[in-house]
Amino acid sequence: MTAIVHSSETVTLVGAGLATSDAILRCLKIAPKLIAADGGAQHCLDAGVMPEAVFGDLDSLANISALPAEVVHRIEEQESTDFDKALRSIDAPLVLGAGFTGLRVDHYLACLNTLVRRPDRRCILLGDTDIAFLLPPHFQMELAAGTRVSLFPMGLVEGTSDGLKWPISGLSFAPDGMVGTSNEAEGDIEISVTAPKLLMVLPEAELEAATEALLACSSRWPALDR
Structure with missing residues:
Protein backbone atom coordinates (compact mmCIF):
# COMPACT_ATOMS: atom_id res chain seq x y z
CA MET A 1 0.00 0.00 0.00
CA THR A 129 -24.52 15.91 14.63
CA ASP A 130 -21.42 13.89 15.56
CA ILE A 131 -17.81 13.09 14.87
CA ALA A 132 -16.37 9.59 14.98
CA PHE A 133 -12.80 8.32 15.09
CA LEU A 134 -10.78 5.28 16.12
CA LEU A 135 -9.18 5.58 19.53
CA PRO A 136 -5.38 5.27 19.57
CA PRO A 137 -3.75 3.06 22.25
CA HIS A 138 -3.74 5.97 24.71
CA PHE A 139 -5.84 9.11 24.33
CA GLN A 140 -6.32 12.30 26.33
CA MET A 141 -8.72 15.16 25.66
CA GLU A 142 -10.08 18.20 27.42
CA LEU A 143 -13.88 18.14 27.61
CA ALA A 144 -16.49 20.09 29.52
CA ALA A 145 -18.33 18.17 32.22
CA GLY A 146 -21.50 16.64 30.85
CA THR A 147 -20.22 16.26 27.27
CA ARG A 148 -21.61 13.11 25.66
CA VAL A 149 -18.91 10.49 25.05
CA SER A 150 -19.96 7.33 23.25
CA LEU A 151 -17.67 4.35 22.76
CA PHE A 152 -18.60 1.72 20.20
CA PRO A 153 -16.58 -1.48 19.67
CA MET A 154 -15.91 -2.90 16.22
CA GLY A 155 -14.35 -6.02 17.73
CA LEU A 156 -13.45 -7.47 21.11
CA VAL A 157 -11.62 -4.79 23.10
CA GLU A 158 -10.96 -3.75 26.70
CA GLY A 159 -9.68 -0.54 28.21
CA THR A 160 -9.24 1.76 31.17
CA SER A 161 -10.51 5.27 31.69
CA ASP A 162 -10.29 8.36 33.85
CA GLY A 163 -12.77 11.21 33.66
CA LEU A 164 -15.80 9.26 32.47
CA LYS A 165 -19.01 9.19 34.50
CA TRP A 166 -19.14 5.43 34.00
CA PRO A 167 -15.56 4.03 33.96
CA ILE A 168 -14.75 1.30 31.46
CA SER A 169 -12.01 -0.43 33.43
CA GLY A 170 -12.65 -4.15 33.79
CA LEU A 171 -15.23 -4.24 30.99
CA SER A 172 -15.07 -6.21 27.75
CA PHE A 173 -16.68 -4.54 24.74
CA ALA A 174 -17.88 -6.29 21.58
CA PRO A 175 -20.25 -5.39 18.72
CA ASP A 176 -22.54 -8.24 19.77
CA GLY A 177 -22.04 -7.62 23.48
CA MET A 178 -21.43 -4.64 25.72
CA VAL A 179 -21.17 -1.21 24.07
CA GLY A 180 -20.48 2.18 25.61
CA THR A 181 -22.96 4.62 24.12
CA SER A 182 -24.14 7.75 25.97
CA ASN A 183 -21.40 7.94 28.56
CA GLU A 184 -20.43 11.40 29.85
CA ALA A 185 -17.25 13.29 30.55
CA GLU A 186 -16.78 14.60 34.07
CA GLY A 187 -14.03 16.84 32.77
CA ASP A 188 -10.79 15.93 30.99
CA ILE A 189 -10.76 12.29 29.88
CA GLU A 190 -7.97 9.73 29.53
CA ILE A 191 -8.59 6.36 27.88
CA SER A 192 -6.31 3.42 27.06
CA VAL A 193 -7.46 0.49 24.92
CA THR A 194 -6.03 -2.95 24.16
CA ALA A 195 -6.69 -3.07 20.41
CA PRO A 196 -7.58 -0.80 17.45
CA LYS A 197 -11.25 -1.71 17.75
CA LEU A 198 -12.95 1.06 19.74
CA LEU A 199 -14.59 4.06 18.09
CA MET A 200 -15.24 7.31 19.95
CA VAL A 201 -18.29 9.37 19.02
CA LEU A 202 -18.55 12.99 20.23
CA PRO A 203 -20.79 15.96 19.41
CA GLU A 204 -19.71 17.67 16.17
CA ALA A 205 -18.86 20.81 18.14
CA GLU A 206 -15.78 18.92 19.41
CA LEU A 207 -14.18 18.59 15.94
CA GLU A 208 -11.50 21.21 16.52
CA ALA A 209 -10.68 19.97 20.03
CA ALA A 210 -10.55 16.34 18.89
CA THR A 211 -8.23 17.32 16.05
CA GLU A 212 -5.83 18.96 18.50
CA ALA A 213 -6.00 15.98 20.86
CA LEU A 214 -5.24 13.41 18.16
CA LEU A 215 -2.39 15.47 16.75
CA ALA A 216 -0.91 15.78 20.24
CA CYS A 217 -1.19 12.05 20.81
CA SER A 218 2.09 10.19 20.30
CA SER A 219 0.49 6.80 20.84
CA ARG A 220 -0.20 5.17 17.45
CA TRP A 221 -1.39 1.89 15.99
CA PRO A 222 0.77 0.25 13.33
CA ALA A 223 -0.58 -0.70 9.92
CA LEU A 224 -2.38 -4.05 9.80
CA ASP A 225 -1.09 -6.68 7.40
CA ARG A 226 -4.04 -6.71 4.97
Whole structure:
Protein backbone atom coordinates (compact mmCIF):
# COMPACT_ATOMS: atom_id res chain seq x y z
CA MET A 1 0.00 0.00 0.00
CA THR A 2 1.79 3.09 -1.28
CA ALA A 3 0.46 6.57 -0.54
CA ILE A 4 0.13 9.03 -3.42
CA VAL A 5 -0.51 12.21 -1.40
CA HIS A 6 2.07 13.05 1.26
CA SER A 7 1.45 15.87 3.72
CA SER A 8 3.07 16.97 6.96
CA GLU A 9 -0.21 18.65 7.94
CA THR A 10 -3.80 17.54 8.43
CA VAL A 11 -5.74 16.85 5.21
CA THR A 12 -9.42 17.41 4.39
CA LEU A 13 -11.08 14.53 2.53
CA VAL A 14 -14.56 14.97 1.01
CA GLY A 15 -16.88 12.11 0.05
CA ALA A 16 -20.10 11.89 -1.91
CA GLY A 17 -22.39 11.60 1.13
CA LEU A 18 -23.97 14.51 2.97
CA ALA A 19 -21.44 17.34 2.90
CA THR A 20 -22.51 20.96 3.08
CA SER A 21 -20.28 23.74 1.85
CA ASP A 22 -20.10 25.00 5.45
CA ALA A 23 -18.80 21.62 6.64
CA ILE A 24 -16.16 21.50 3.91
CA LEU A 25 -15.01 25.07 4.59
CA ARG A 26 -14.94 24.34 8.33
CA CYS A 27 -12.58 21.42 7.73
CA LEU A 28 -10.45 23.50 5.38
CA LYS A 29 -9.87 26.09 8.10
CA ILE A 30 -8.17 23.32 10.07
CA ALA A 31 -6.73 21.36 7.16
CA PRO A 32 -6.28 23.45 3.96
CA LYS A 33 -5.04 20.56 1.77
CA LEU A 34 -8.15 19.25 -0.01
CA ILE A 35 -8.64 15.73 -1.39
CA ALA A 36 -11.84 14.15 -2.71
CA ALA A 37 -13.14 10.60 -2.90
CA ASP A 38 -14.96 10.08 -6.20
CA GLY A 39 -18.25 12.04 -6.21
CA GLY A 40 -17.05 14.12 -3.29
CA ALA A 41 -15.23 16.21 -5.89
CA GLN A 42 -18.59 17.67 -6.93
CA HIS A 43 -19.22 18.81 -3.34
CA CYS A 44 -15.85 20.56 -3.48
CA LEU A 45 -16.69 22.30 -6.74
CA ASP A 46 -20.10 23.33 -5.38
CA ALA A 47 -18.30 24.87 -2.40
CA GLY A 48 -16.04 26.83 -4.75
CA VAL A 49 -12.85 24.90 -4.00
CA MET A 50 -10.74 22.63 -6.19
CA PRO A 51 -9.39 19.35 -4.79
CA GLU A 52 -5.70 18.67 -5.20
CA ALA A 53 -6.41 15.00 -5.88
CA VAL A 54 -9.44 12.78 -6.48
CA PHE A 55 -9.40 9.05 -5.76
CA GLY A 56 -11.91 6.30 -6.55
CA ASP A 57 -13.36 4.17 -9.29
CA LEU A 58 -15.09 7.38 -10.47
CA ASP A 59 -18.48 5.73 -10.94
CA SER A 60 -20.24 8.58 -9.10
CA LEU A 61 -18.29 11.51 -10.55
CA ALA A 62 -20.48 12.88 -13.37
CA ASN A 63 -18.63 16.17 -13.91
CA ILE A 64 -15.12 14.77 -14.35
CA SER A 65 -14.41 17.23 -17.19
CA ALA A 66 -14.42 20.06 -14.62
CA LEU A 67 -11.30 18.63 -13.01
CA PRO A 68 -7.72 18.93 -14.29
CA ALA A 69 -6.68 15.51 -15.61
CA GLU A 70 -3.58 15.43 -13.40
CA VAL A 71 -5.59 15.47 -10.14
CA VAL A 72 -7.72 12.43 -11.04
CA HIS A 73 -6.50 9.03 -9.82
CA ARG A 74 -8.73 6.21 -11.01
CA ILE A 75 -8.50 3.05 -8.89
CA GLU A 76 -10.43 0.37 -10.74
CA GLU A 77 -10.71 -2.45 -8.19
CA GLN A 78 -14.13 -3.07 -6.65
CA GLU A 79 -13.04 -4.81 -3.44
CA SER A 80 -12.87 -1.60 -1.42
CA THR A 81 -14.92 1.58 -1.03
CA ASP A 82 -13.95 4.97 -2.41
CA PHE A 83 -13.28 6.09 1.17
CA ASP A 84 -10.83 3.22 1.63
CA LYS A 85 -9.18 3.95 -1.73
CA ALA A 86 -8.69 7.59 -0.75
CA LEU A 87 -7.64 7.07 2.86
CA ARG A 88 -4.97 4.50 2.03
CA SER A 89 -3.62 6.88 -0.63
CA ILE A 90 -3.02 9.68 1.88
CA ASP A 91 0.02 9.84 4.16
CA ALA A 92 -0.74 12.58 6.69
CA PRO A 93 -0.78 13.03 10.48
CA LEU A 94 -4.59 13.20 10.39
CA VAL A 95 -7.46 13.28 7.90
CA LEU A 96 -10.75 15.13 8.41
CA GLY A 97 -13.52 13.41 6.48
CA ALA A 98 -16.68 15.23 5.41
CA GLY A 99 -19.32 13.64 3.19
CA PHE A 100 -19.06 10.09 4.52
CA THR A 101 -22.21 10.08 6.65
CA GLY A 102 -25.88 10.38 5.77
CA LEU A 103 -27.78 9.21 2.70
CA ARG A 104 -27.00 5.49 3.17
CA VAL A 105 -26.39 3.62 6.42
CA ASP A 106 -24.44 0.85 4.66
CA HIS A 107 -21.97 3.39 3.25
CA TYR A 108 -21.40 4.89 6.70
CA LEU A 109 -20.92 1.47 8.27
CA ALA A 110 -18.37 0.67 5.58
CA CYS A 111 -16.51 3.87 6.44
CA LEU A 112 -16.40 2.90 10.12
CA ASN A 113 -15.10 -0.50 9.05
CA THR A 114 -12.32 1.25 7.13
CA LEU A 115 -11.30 3.25 10.21
CA VAL A 116 -10.65 -0.06 11.96
CA ARG A 117 -9.01 -1.75 8.98
CA ARG A 118 -6.64 1.24 8.52
CA PRO A 119 -5.66 2.05 12.13
CA ASP A 120 -2.43 3.71 11.03
CA ARG A 121 -4.44 6.26 9.01
CA ARG A 122 -5.84 8.59 11.64
CA CYS A 123 -9.14 10.06 10.54
CA ILE A 124 -12.09 11.93 12.04
CA LEU A 125 -15.42 11.59 10.26
CA LEU A 126 -17.62 14.68 10.52
CA GLY A 127 -21.41 14.32 10.36
CA ASP A 128 -24.22 16.77 10.92
CA THR A 129 -24.52 15.91 14.63
CA ASP A 130 -21.42 13.89 15.56
CA ILE A 131 -17.81 13.09 14.87
CA ALA A 132 -16.37 9.59 14.98
CA PHE A 133 -12.80 8.32 15.09
CA LEU A 134 -10.78 5.28 16.12
CA LEU A 135 -9.18 5.58 19.53
CA PRO A 136 -5.38 5.27 19.57
CA PRO A 137 -3.75 3.06 22.25
CA HIS A 138 -3.74 5.97 24.71
CA PHE A 139 -5.84 9.11 24.33
CA GLN A 140 -6.32 12.30 26.33
CA MET A 141 -8.72 15.16 25.66
CA GLU A 142 -10.08 18.20 27.42
CA LEU A 143 -13.88 18.14 27.61
CA ALA A 144 -16.49 20.09 29.52
CA ALA A 145 -18.33 18.17 32.22
CA GLY A 146 -21.50 16.64 30.85
CA THR A 147 -20.22 16.26 27.27
CA ARG A 148 -21.61 13.11 25.66
CA VAL A 149 -18.91 10.49 25.05
CA SER A 150 -19.96 7.33 23.25
CA LEU A 151 -17.67 4.35 22.76
CA PHE A 152 -18.60 1.72 20.20
CA PRO A 153 -16.58 -1.48 19.67
CA MET A 154 -15.91 -2.90 16.22
CA GLY A 155 -14.35 -6.02 17.73
CA LEU A 156 -13.45 -7.47 21.11
CA VAL A 157 -11.62 -4.79 23.10
CA GLU A 158 -10.96 -3.75 26.70
CA GLY A 159 -9.68 -0.54 28.21
CA THR A 160 -9.24 1.76 31.17
CA SER A 161 -10.51 5.27 31.69
CA ASP A 162 -10.29 8.36 33.85
CA GLY A 163 -12.77 11.21 33.66
CA LEU A 164 -15.80 9.26 32.47
CA LYS A 165 -19.01 9.19 34.50
CA TRP A 166 -19.14 5.43 34.00
CA PRO A 167 -15.56 4.03 33.96
CA ILE A 168 -14.75 1.30 31.46
CA SER A 169 -12.01 -0.43 33.43
CA GLY A 170 -12.65 -4.15 33.79
CA LEU A 171 -15.23 -4.24 30.99
CA SER A 172 -15.07 -6.21 27.75
CA PHE A 173 -16.68 -4.54 24.74
CA ALA A 174 -17.88 -6.29 21.58
CA PRO A 175 -20.25 -5.39 18.72
CA ASP A 176 -22.54 -8.24 19.77
CA GLY A 177 -22.04 -7.62 23.48
CA MET A 178 -21.43 -4.64 25.72
CA VAL A 179 -21.17 -1.21 24.07
CA GLY A 180 -20.48 2.18 25.61
CA THR A 181 -22.96 4.62 24.12
CA SER A 182 -24.14 7.75 25.97
CA ASN A 183 -21.40 7.94 28.56
CA GLU A 184 -20.43 11.40 29.85
CA ALA A 185 -17.25 13.29 30.55
CA GLU A 186 -16.78 14.60 34.07
CA GLY A 187 -14.03 16.84 32.77
CA ASP A 188 -10.79 15.93 30.99
CA ILE A 189 -10.76 12.29 29.88
CA GLU A 190 -7.97 9.73 29.53
CA ILE A 191 -8.59 6.36 27.88
CA SER A 192 -6.31 3.42 27.06
CA VAL A 193 -7.46 0.49 24.92
CA THR A 194 -6.03 -2.95 24.16
CA ALA A 195 -6.69 -3.07 20.41
CA PRO A 196 -7.58 -0.80 17.45
CA LYS A 197 -11.25 -1.71 17.75
CA LEU A 198 -12.95 1.06 19.74
CA LEU A 199 -14.59 4.06 18.09
CA MET A 200 -15.24 7.31 19.95
CA VAL A 201 -18.29 9.37 19.02
CA LEU A 202 -18.55 12.99 20.23
CA PRO A 203 -20.79 15.96 19.41
CA GLU A 204 -19.71 17.67 16.17
CA ALA A 205 -18.86 20.81 18.14
CA GLU A 206 -15.78 18.92 19.41
CA LEU A 207 -14.18 18.59 15.94
CA GLU A 208 -11.50 21.21 16.52
CA ALA A 209 -10.68 19.97 20.03
CA ALA A 210 -10.55 16.34 18.89
CA THR A 211 -8.23 17.32 16.05
CA GLU A 212 -5.83 18.96 18.50
CA ALA A 213 -6.00 15.98 20.86
CA LEU A 214 -5.24 13.41 18.16
CA LEU A 215 -2.39 15.47 16.75
CA ALA A 216 -0.91 15.78 20.24
CA CYS A 217 -1.19 12.05 20.81
CA SER A 218 2.09 10.19 20.30
CA SER A 219 0.49 6.80 20.84
CA ARG A 220 -0.20 5.17 17.45
CA TRP A 221 -1.39 1.89 15.99
CA PRO A 222 0.77 0.25 13.33
CA ALA A 223 -0.58 -0.70 9.92
CA LEU A 224 -2.38 -4.05 9.80
CA ASP A 225 -1.09 -6.68 7.40
CA ARG A 226 -4.04 -6.71 4.97
